[in-house]
Amino acid sequence: MFKNERVRGFIVKISAAIIAIASIFVAANYIDSGTVLFDFESVIIDYLMLITEVCLGIVIFYLGIKYKKYLVSILALIQTPLMVWFELTKAHDIHVSNYLYIDGLSSIMVLIIGIIGSLITVYAIGYMQDFQKHHENEPDRRPWFFFLMFVFLSAMFGIVTSNSLVWMFFFWEITTLCSFFLIGYTKTDEAIKNSFLQLVLNLVGGLAFVLAIISVAFDHNILEFNSLLALGTAGVNVLLPVALLALAGIVKAAQMPFHSWLLGAMVAPTPTSALLHSSTMVKAGVFVILKLSPVLHGNIAGEMVMIVGGVTFLLASMAAISQSNAKRVLAYSTIANLGLIVACGGIGTDAAVWAGIMLLIFHAITKSLLFLCVGTAEHHIGSRDIEDMDGLFSKMPKLAMLMIIGVAGMFLAPFGMLVSKWEAMTAFVDSGSIILIICICFGSAVTAFYWTKWLGKLVAIVAGNENIEKSVHKEEWFVLGLLAALVIVTCLTFPLISDYAVIPYLEGAFGSVSGSIVVALQSGNIYILLAMLALILLLPLPFFGKTKRKIVPTYMCGVNSGDDLSFQGAMNCNTQLSLRNWYMEDWFGEARMNKFGLVITILAIACAFVLILGGVTL
Numbered sequence: 001m002f003k004n005e006r007v008r009g010f011i012v013k014i015s016a017a018i019i020a021i022a023s024i025f026v027a028a029n030y031i032d033s034g035t036v037l038f039d040f041e042s043v044i045i046d047y048l049m050l051i052t053e054v055c056l057g058i059v060i061f062y063l064g065i066k067y068k069k070y071l072v073s074i075l076a077l078i079q080t081p082l083m084v085w086f087e088l089t090k091a092h093d094i095h096v097s098n099y100l101y102i103d104g105l106s107s108i109m110v111l112i113i114g115i116i117g118s119l120i121t122v123y124a125i126g127y128m129q130d131f132q133k134h135h136e137n138e139p140d141r142r143p144w145f146f147f148l149m150f151v152f153l154s155a156m157f158g159i160v161t162s163n164s165l166v167w168m169f170f171f172w173e174i175t176t177l178c179s180f181f182l183i184g185y186t187k188t189d190e191a192i193k194n195s196f197l198q199l200v201l202n203l204v205g206g207l208a209f210v211l212a213i214i215s216v217a218f219d220h221n222i223l224e225f226n227s228l229l230a231l232g233t234a235g236v237n238v239l240l241p242v243a244l245l246a247l248a249g250i251v252k253a254a255q256m257p258f259h260s261w262l263l264g265a266m267v268a269p270t271p272t273s274a275l276l277h278s279s280t281m282v283k284a285g286v287f288v289i290l291k292l293s294p295v296l297h298g299n300i301a302g303e304m305v306m307i308v309g310g311v312t313f314l315l316a317s318m319a320a321i322s323q324s325n326a327k328r329v330l331a332y333s334t335i336a337n338l339g340l341i342v343a344c345g346g347i348g349t350d351a352a353v354w355a356g357i358m359l360l361i362f363h364a365i366t367k368s369l370l371f372l373c374v375g376t377a378e379h380h381i382g383s384r385d386i387e388d389m390d391g392l393f394s395k396m397p398k399l400a401m402l403m404i405i406g407v408a409g410m411f412l413a414p415f416g417m418l419v420s421k422w423e424a425m426t427a428f429v430d431s432g433s434i435i436l437i438i439c440i441c442f443g444s445a446v447t448a449f450y451w452t453k454w455l456g457k458l459v460a461i462v463a464g465n466e467n468i469e470k471s472v473h474k475e476e477w478f479v480l481g482l483l484a485a486l487v488i489v490t491c492l493t494f495p496l497i498s499d500y501a502v503i504p505y506l507e508g509a510f511g512s513v514s515g516s517i518v519v520a521l522q523s524g525n526i527y528i529l530l531a532m533l534a535l536i537l538l539l540p541l542p543f544f545g546k547t548k549r550k551i552v553p554t555y556m557c558g559v560n561s562g563d564d565l566s567f568q569g570a571m572n573c574n575t576q577l578s579l580r581n582w583y584m585e586d587w588f589g590e591a592r593m594n595k596f597g598l599v600i601t602i603l604a605i606a607c608a609f610v611l612i613l614g615g616v617t618l
Contacts, residue, residue: 003143009125009475012146016118019153023114031107032504035226037098037163049170050087054080056177060199063180069196075203083169083210086217091166094223101163101226104505105357109160109287112364115486116279117153119479123372124149124271126473130379131269135186145185149275152178156280160287163225165213172209172248175281176202182272183265194264201261205251212244225291229509232295239612242292243301246346247605249292250305253285253338256312256597257605262335266327270375273327277334278368283360286338289345290356294509297348304608305346306431308601310439312339317443319593320450322585326374326384329450330367332590333410336443337363337417343436344424350510352427357502358420358494362409365490366417369483370406373399376476380468389457390579396469398477402484404458409487411451419494446588453581460579492530 002008030036057080064073102110128142155178158171176199184195216228216238232238254262265276276282289296289305296302313336320332337359344356376399377392378384393400410417421444428436490497506513554560558567561574569575 001143003140005129008143008146012121012125013475015150016122020115020118023110023118026102026114027107027111027501030102031104031501033103034504034508035101035103037226038100038102039097040099041096046087046166049167050084053083053170053173056080056173060177060203063199067192067196069200072196072199072203075200075207079203079207079210082214086210086214087166090214090217091223094217094221096164096166096223098224098226099164099167100161102161103508104501105287105290106160108357108361108501108505109283110157112279112283112361113153113156113160116364116368116483117156117275119482120271120274120279120368120372121146121149121153122475123274123479124269126475127271127372127375127379128269129473134379138186141185145182145269148178148182149271152182152275152280156284159284165216165223165225165228168225169206169209169213172252172284173206175252175284176206179265179276179281182275183268185268185272188267191267194261194267197264198261201251201258205248205258208244208251209248212241212248215244216241229291229295238295239299239301242295243304243608243612246289246292246296246301246305249285249288250308250342250605251285253282253289253342254335255285255308255339255342256315256335256594256601259312259316259335259597260594263328263331266325266331270327270371270378273330274368274371274375277330277371278364282334282338283364286341286345286356286360289342290353290360293345293348293353293356295348296346300608300611302346302348304604306343306433306436307346307604309339309341309343309346310428310433310436311597311600311604312336313343314339314439314443314446315593315597317446317450318588319590321446321588322583322590323450324386324581324583326377326386326389326454327371329386329454330370330374333447333450334363334367336447337367340421340424340440340443343439344427347427347431347436349427349430349514350506350512351423351430351514353509354498354502354506354513355420355424355427357505358498359417359424361497362417362420362487362490362494365483365486366406366409369480369487370403370410372476372480372483373403373406376472376480377403380472386454386457387580390460392458393460395467396472397467399469399472399480400458402480404455405484405487407451407455407458409491411448457579457581 002011057076060076061073061080064070064076124146128145132140132142152175155171155174159168159175162168162171179202180195180199183198184191213223217223219241220228220231220236220238222228222231228238228241232242251258262276262282266273268276296305316332316336316339320329320336323329323332341356341359341363344352344359374384377389377396380396381388381392392403412418421440425437425440425444428440503513554564556567556577558569558575560567564577566574566576
């Protein structure tokens with residue numbers, strides 16, 4: 001409503017602070033309380049949601065006609081009337097006792113959405129100022145942008161606290177439409193194309209969600225998520241609705257063969273990318289799959305989820321090797337890590353889900369830090385290409401240090417991602433699946449490869465660069481610094497996170513916790529990890545303050561010309577310093593990896609549903 005930048009900035013900051021504080025309050029009260037159900041019911045809200053669903057369907061149908069994307073209109077024409085018919089007929093005969101709930105996993109999600117998501121909105125204040133300056137000839141649509149950001153966060157809170165499947169679907173579709181508008185924010189041809197790609201694929205996932213609701217309602221006369229899980233764990237055959245919900249989660253989590261929408265989202269402003277990749281949208285998908293994990297163990301639906309997640313982890317990691325665009329590397333890395341979490345959910349054991357939840361936490365914090373760092377770097381060096389980050393440590397030392405923390409947090413010991421991957425590997429071995437073991441071993445190897453390439457770029461110091469980071473907005477520094485601190489704090493406190501948040505949830509979902517988790521958290525291992533982290537924090541200290549160290553010319557495999565930027569080569573010619581990475585596009589090109597991934601995952605999903613519809617349960 002307000003066009004003034006200062007007023008809007010004040011409202012965003014206050015709102016973000018309230019949301020973050022409220023999220024912490026909710027988690028503090030419910031994170032270790034088991035599942036708490038809320039006896040909340042309102043016919044008025046039900047009808048308001050139904051009317052809103054119809055309006056959303058009309059909007060989607062209209063957009064498809066307007067931009068000649070007729071598949072969108074067809075999907076809207078199938079999904080919306082189907083859901084309206086169901087809600088006005090069968091749904092009226094089913095009593096829902098508890099529309100809302102909260103447990104350990106949803107409390108963790110509330111924290112991620114409330115803290116990470118709110119920080120991204122604060123970062124967007126300064127970033128969108130610069131963005132508008134770079135697009136000064138275009139209309140200022142920032143009020144619309146911030147409105148969508150907060151609606152997005154609201155819908156995510158709805159997804160993770162809705163026990164009613166109908167309510168969850170309502171919020172699910174709101175995130176889809178918000179993503180559409182945020183990806184297409186710039187209204188360029190590429191942005192519009194990619195926003196419709198996201199809409200088509202997520203409408204397919206939404207249709208799977210609708211069919212899951214109809215299936216469980218007609219077959220079992222329930223509409224509550226906790227009741228569905230209770231039936232599954234009691235041995236009742238709920239394989240079809242569970243598989244359909246898992247498919248909806250796979251689409252939302254941007255897993256192969258549906259992953260292309262997340263790559264296309266890179267055209268959006270960086271806060272959108274960070275929001276989609278770290279705290280919202282894709283996390284909704286893995287949240288649903290992790291919730292379903294107790295009823296995915298040892299059946300065809302679980303096998304489907306395991307294969308899709310494992311193959312996506314391996315092939316997306318390989319595709320990241322061939323990318324030099326930093327946001328594209330982060331996109332493929334996100335798809336890969338989500339694949340690992342999805343595979344953990346598909347295994348369906350307490351140890352695998354422990355690894356999946358810990359991966360979810362560390363990934364949300366670290367990936368949001370990296371996306372926002374890349375956005376700030378792009379605005380100041382004019383590029384998001386890793387090859388253009390030569391000398392970033394000299395040009396923007398604080399930003400480079402924060403980015404190094406983010407990159408290290410993704411793959412180096414003692415940071416939490418590596419610890420979680422180790423437990424995931426243990427769970428994969430225990431599952432007995434050779435395919436999964438191959439995927440995580442080779443996927444982890446190539447993950448180290450592409451992160452090391454980027455890290456090497458960041459730590460390289462090129463002489464003669466002027467510091468250009470003084471113009472970075474204070475909101476950006478605040479958010480980036482806080483996220484970097486959160487990366488370190490979560491690494492220091494992950495045993496506490498496990499003991500007070502994750503394990504209580506697993507005990508409620510699975511009844512007990514296996515010994516492998518206890519071994520992973522043995523005091524000896526923890527002390528080693530804490531010592532490594534302390535060493536990492538202490539190592540930079542000698543480089544600050546006064547020193548008598550001798551500064552020597554940079555060695556360049558030739559005679560340094562004196563400027564640390566060129567040298568006399570073997571043929572007595574002056575050669576400019578060049579730092580370039582190896583991308584191996586012929587081997588790991590994304591077209592090849594995507595082709596393999598599409599074939600394997602489509603076959604896995606198709607075979608699973610053929611077997612389920614044919615009556616096979618194991």
